[in-house]
Amino acid sequence: MAVNKKQVFDPQDQALSIFGKALAHPARLAILKVLAERGGCICGELVDALPLAQSTVSQHLKELREASLVLVNLEGPRSCYCINWPAVEKAVDGMKEFFKQLEEQKNPNACKG
Amino acid sequence: MAVNKKQVFDPQDQALSIFGKALAHPARLAILKVLAERGGCICGELVDALPLAQSTVSQHLKELREASLVLVNLEGPRSCYCINWPAVEKAVDGMKEFFKQLEEQKNPNACKG
C-alpha cells in the first residue's frame, strides 16, 4: 500500500506537478519574492526576512533547488541564491499551456454544477 | 514543534500556494483534463479513466473541490463533477500576476549562479 503512482502519469503532467509542489507553500513564494527583489541574496538574508528558523529556510531552498527554480552560488562560507529565470519561465509557460489546452477542450456539455 | 506556520504569510501567497498544492499531483491534473474534455463527468468515469482505486480518485476530487477548482452536482446516486472555470481562471490569473510581479522586480544584481 501507499505505493507512489506518480510515475505512471503523463510526463508533462509530472513536470507540472513538480512545479505546483514547489509553489505549494507560502514560505517558498516569499523566498522567490525576496530573491527577485534583491536579485539574489545569501541564505542568512532570507532567514532574516522570514519568520522561520535557519534550518527550515535551508530546507525550503533545497526544495526550490530540486524543482530547478533557484540556483546557488557558493561564495566562501556563504551561499548566494538567485532565481533560475529560464527555468521559471519554462515552468510558467508549461502551466499556461496546460490551462490553455484545458480551455480549448472546454466542452459545453458541463454538468449543472 | 511541527507547528504549521502557513497562516503567518501573505494571504495572497497562501491562496496561490493552495492552487499550487492542488496541481501538485499528476492524478489531479489528469482529472482536470478529463473533466475539460468531457465537459464534466461522473466519478465512475474518472475511476475508469485513471489507474487508481475509486476511493483514491474520490480523495483527489475532494482536494480539487477544497481548492475550488471543481464543482460537484448530485444526480441521483451519481456525482457529476465539472471544472469551476471562473475559479480556475482566477487562480491562473493570480499565478500569472505573481510571476509578472516577480519579473518586474527582477533586479539585475543577480549572483553569478
Added chain:
DNA sequence: CCTTTTTATCGTATATTTGCGATATACAAC
C-alpha cells in the same frame, strides 16, 4: 422492502512535508 448502483467516508499503512534544535562542514581571518 430488498437489491443494485454509485459515491463518500473510515480505517489503516506508509511516505512525505514541515518545523526546530543540534551538529557537521566549509571557509575566512587572525
Added chain:
DNA sequence: GTTGTATATCGCAAATATACGATAAAAAGG
C-alpha cells in the same frame, strides 16, 4: 592551528498526503 561565521545536514516530532480495501449512505428499480 584556532576562532568565528555561514550554511547544510541530521535527528526528531508532528502533521499531511497517498493509496487501498471495507463499509456506509443515498437513490433508483424491482
